[in-house]
Amino acid sequence: MHDALPTSDGATGPVDADPVDADPVDADPVDAGPTDAGPTDAGPADDGPADDHHVAGSADVVWEPPRRGGPFREGDRVQLTDPKGRRYTVVLQAGGAYHTHRGQIDHDDIIGSPEGGLVHSAANTPYLTMRPRLADYVLSMPRGAQVIYPKDSAQILMWGDVFPGARVLEAGAGSGALTCSLLQAVGPTGKVISYEVRDDHAPHAVTNVETFFGHRPPHWELTVGDVRQHRGEVDRVVLDMLSPWDVLDTVRDCLVPGGILVGYVATTTQLSVLTEALREMQCWTEPESWEAMVRPWHVVGLAVRPEHRMIAHTAFLLTTRRLADGVTPPRQQRRPTGR
Structure with a gap:
């Protein structure tokens, strides 16, 4: 069967x-x-x-x-790393947002940006953006x-x-x-x-x-x-x-x-x-x-x-x-x- x-x-x-x-x-x-x-x-x-x-x-x-390189696109997974080295994985969606205890991160701020960049939360905390291995x-x-x-x-x-x-x-x-x-x-x-x-x-x-x-x-x-x-x-x-x-x-x-x-x-x-x-x-x-x-x-x-x-x-x-x-x-x- x-x-x-x-x-x-x-x-x-x-x-x-x-x-x-x-x-x-x-x-x-x-x-x-x-x-x-x-x-x-x-x-x-x-x-x-x-x-x-x-x-x-x-x-x-x-x-x-x-996808291994190039700018982030909608549907990509992104790994956010905070200043303490903690990592969070998010799937990007147009108009979406990821909420942290250090403020909101808008997905649109990441979509279109190059891998290896920085995105800041609403509280201005920097997060490194990478595709997860x-x-x-x-x-x-x-x-x-x-x-x-x-x-x-x-x-x-x-x-x-x-x-x-x-x-x-x-x-x-x-x-x-x-x-x-x-x-x-x-x-x-x-x-x-x-x-x-x-x-x-x-x-x-x-x-x-x-x-x-x-x-x-x-x-x-x-x-x-x-x-x-x-x-x-x-x-x-x-x-x-x-x-x-x-x-x-x-x-x-x-x-x-x-x-x-x-x-x-x-x-x-x-x-x-x-x-x-x-x-x-x-x-x-x-x-x-x-x-x-x-x-x-x-x-x-x-x-x-x-x-x-x-x-x-x-x-x-x-x-x-x-x-x-x-x-x-x-x-x-x-x-x-x-x-």
Whole structure:
């Protein structure tokens, strides 16, 4: 059965973003990571295939990436930064106004002005005007599932070698944070095929992706269902789910030889089970795993020191590559444990 999810026409995106969430430097490391239950961008996939609801990209939409430069236009998102560094995201509307505790800011004062300028509130408080980055959008987007944060999505794109024109299979669309990064990386000649088993999470992904790009990207397909139903060749696979080892047979069958699998798991137990499952299949290179930690620095003149808070553990990342059919990986030589 194929039922379309409601679109998010008229969505305005994150408004009045929490200054803490909007600033990666000030992000609370406690709130920044998934819980011990595992990353929640996807629900468990070990209950068998669910009824699938296919939500295809709009074939009649001409791909246009989000506007990156030039004067602000009506409908653009603008990020206002006050003198204390707090950031607020607003969607510009002719005749509209944004109300702050420092006075009203008229949208018409921003529309037509260059990016990187200043706008003053009614109380003459200056606000810097910039278009929000994807990282800013991710940190302030409405969410149903925990998002993959910029520090991890950057690792996924780099070590997953996601290239323009790539066909990427994503298991666990969640709130659409990583989906936006993947769609931007593969471009209009590529394709992102997302699966989400939670029908209460999928609408958040649709809304957030459409809001960021301004429409439903034609090179995105979202299916509410189990990734094990997927058929078709892909170049890259990203698994953000509770039990990724349950879908490895499907991944093996779909991924081209030399293709890269990226796993995103929250706990050491998940990391261990996934790694050993890959080794047992004898069709993957030796898995590599790591975590990314970001420590901002305070720099004022010669007062240079680490910030008191850092963005520490959110999840473990794992990569491996698909071997050609019939090839057995060489036995890994490990240094013997010393006495």
